[in-house]
Amino acid sequence: MxxxxxxxxxxxxxxxxxxxxxxxxxxxxxxxxxxxxxxxxxxxxxxxxxxxxxxxxxxxxxxxxxxxxxDFVDQFHKLHDYCEELKKGNPGSTILLKTEMDGKNKRFHRLYICLEACKRGFKEGWRPVIGMDGAFIKGPHPGQLLAAVGIDGKNRMFPIAYAVVEIENKDMWEWFIQNLIVDLGIENGQI
Missing domain, CATH: 1.10.60 (Diphtheria Toxin Repressor; domain 2)
Incomplete structure (x- = not known):
């Protein structure tokens, strides 16, 4: 055998x-x-x-x-639901999604997210220093990730807010910073 x-x-x-x-x-x-x-x-x-x-x-x-x-197209259609779930699960958070019409189809333009816990944590206990940076998003739908981070007492990074935008330029940074100013209640450079 x-x-x-x-x-x-x-x-x-x-x-x-x-x-x-x-x-x-x-x-x-x-x-x-x-x-x-x-x-x-x-x-x-x-x-x-x-x-x-x-x-x-x-x-x-x-x-x-x-x-x-x-898969990317399917994920885009779930983006509105994701934003609503974030708002439901994190009351007081700021989630701004902007899409534009491209003919009959919606096209992603930008997304800003600042969770309430991150806002409160930064205001209540972290050093009043904010670092900002942008990074490339690669793939079939490239873009930019803009991020704002704070520093805690042990010099570790603490996320405050982030945004996904189509392109990194002055207008997008101004939009991101204006939303951050409103979220953190910054007036004349002071929190």
Whole structure:
């Protein structure tokens, strides 16, 4: 009796197809959209011990890209619900979402979030110093993350507010800072 079983070529092809690979590696392709065919192939070989064809890899990349784009669109539609849940779960928080109409579709413009606990914590006990910075958001929908942080008694960062904007420019920074001034009750540079 032979206890070792080898899959036939048909069985390998049946489950190792472009749809399976797209679903399995969608996250990796989202993180690195320029992932080479050689790198993708070696990952499949490492994980499953089989080498897919270049055509399978090409189709899998196309399907994964489509899956990732659909996921971003789906997440955008949930953004209003997310803001409402934040307001419900954090009374007194400031959440401002601005979208613009692009034909018949809504298009994201900017989002500002300052949670009540962060506002109160900064006002009641942290050093009156605010640091601000911007960072790139990469991916199919690039943008900028603007953040304001305070410093606690042990010189650790304390988040105050953040915003996601399409582009970092003077107008966006003014909008962010004006909202922060209102939230913290800053008058003439004093809290």
């Amino acid at each position: 032979n206890l070792e079983h080898e899959r036939s070529m048909d069985q390998k092809i049946f489950w190792l197809n472009a749809a399976f690979l797209a679903e399995r590696y969608a996250y990796e392709l989202r993180a690195d959209p320029d992932w080479s065919i050689k790198g993708f192939t070696s990952a499949v070989k490492r994980d499953f011990g089989m080498e897919p064809s270049e055509q399978q890899i090409y189709r899998a990349r196309q399907k994964a890209t489509k899956l990732n784009k659909e």
